[in-house]
Amino acid sequence: MLLAHISDTHFRSQGQKLYGFIDVNAGNADVVAQLNALRERPDAVVVSGDIVNCGRPEEYLVARQTLGALHYPLLLIPGNHDDKALFLEYLQPLCPQLGNDPQNMRYVVDDFATRLLFIDSSLPGHSKGWLTEETLEWLEAQLFEGGDKPAAVFMHHPPLPLGNAQMDPIFCENGHRLLALVERFPSLVRIFCGHNHNLTMTQYRQAMIATVPATVHQVPFHHEDTRPYYDMSPPSCVMHRQVGEQWVSYQHSLAHYAGPWLYDENTSCPTQER
């Protein structure tokens, strides 16, 4: 298994920029080109929400065109910037697992050594996240059904505060209900989120919990300053790879940079130099 996990694309309508100056559509098209050019090809690309910025049909049109150019299956979930009905209408063709009910988008992918559980943590009209009773019941049933097989949850909002002064007020407000499932089900070993536009990792019991960077604009981690900063620090995604018994996740840069070069010990410490 190799999953390329991107997040928070925040597509805008054609010709529109984010905040008037960030060309997210061009940035995301570049990310798609980079992923398509990978020599070690992912089995799927995960996009963990905030696929568009304002929940508008014109934005979903651009998102569908751009993400539809990926050469891999897509595994999608919505975020707080998404509109559930439009998300499903425009993006279900790219991810049939989303089903037909915009109020209950969730699905399991059981093709790998770890079961992948995708859930919708968005709450209409709010930036914070919320897990419905239906979602929690479905998760519990999936975890029962999976038995001892390891499971990973993908959702937009992190289920607990991470010490990020700007983002903590809008985490998944009833995420403790998911943490209770972590306590009950030793098989639940990973929870991967978007939302924070920042690579952040923590752990709750046996479960590693992480938020992954955004594809274009990032949010700096400040513990004390609550003001809503964003920046254009280099974007990256996270690769999730099964390595023997281990699920390994690593950062993959989406910036443009020099290299790579092949290491050569003769140029590392030349004998004629002092």
Ligand SMILES: [Fe+2]
């Ligand atoms: Fe976002």
